[in-house]
Amino acid sequence: MFYLSAVTLLWAFSFSLIGVYLAGQVDSWFSVWIRVALASVVFLPFLKFRGVEKSLIAKLMVIGGFQLGLMYCFYYQSFLLLSVPEVLLFTVFTPIYVTLIYDLLKGRFSPWYLVTAAIAVAGAAFIKFDGINENFILGFLVVQGANLCFAIGQVGYKYVMEQSPVELPQHTVFGYFYLGALCVATVAFALMGNIDKLPTTQLQWGILIYLGLIASGLGYFAWNKGACLVNAGALAVMNNVLVPAGLLVNIVIWNRDVDLVRLSIGGAIIALSLWVNETWVKRRVAQQYQQA
Secondary structure (H helix, E strand, C coil): CHHHHHHHHHHCCHHHHHHHHHCCCCCHHHHHHHHHHHHHHHHHHHCCCCCCCHHHHHHHHHHHHHHHHHHHHHHHHHCCCCCHHHHHHHHHHHHHHHHHHHHHHCCCCCCCHHHHHHHHHHHHHHHCCCCCCHHHHHHHHHHHHHHHHHHHHHHHHHHHHHHCCCCCCHHHCCHHHHHHHHHHHHHHHHHHCCHHHCCCCHHHHHHHHHHHHHHHHHHHHHHHHHHCCCCHHHHHHHHHHHHHHHHHHHHHHHCCCCCHHHHHHHHHHHHHHHHHHHHHHHHHHHHHHHHC
């Protein structure tokens, strides 16, 4: 849990840094590419080429392509459609995806999880009850794309490491994770990037360097290493600890004019969905699997 807790504190600032200083000012596709490229640089010196099975290299690259490459493509676009608190709150679906994907890998599925999702959607709708528009709906769906990719990546990494134990230290093979993400980010920037909207200030460059080297470079390695040390339930819960941490940072430092009443009620409904999931849905799912 130490790794997951440390990265949560590290990532709590990332949402606001992107939403306040980069979104709409710096091309989002370039932001994705430079962040992934810098993260790759961190682990390239440790990368082992000999003694690593090609199948493992391919799996790590695919996982990185999902968890970092595709996830960032969705994630950065969401800040053009939603506020930082909305992006944060809509990430609460990630634990549901984590549990569902892990169950699917084990050959199981339960429709009871739809109850949790329905309550969470109601909470999201309440936050924007008087202002739901195409951008809001699209933004909500874009965040879910990011959530799904992030869940696929971390569960996939945990599953692969459980099925294919590596004698080499994890940091000597984790560079393949970033190279997979870099392939996705490079294609996305080449096809959709706008070179007229590159960073123009030292602050923007500084934030991108921090996000690339520290938040991504060290953060994703520590998060995935931590994911291998806990069970799927603990991993799902830790995904949502990031929400209150990120909200606290954003509201206290950058977004003091937010409608706290509506945000609090909507957030409480979303939190209720998690409580229902932990106390009622999981029990029903366990009974279903036992009967099967």
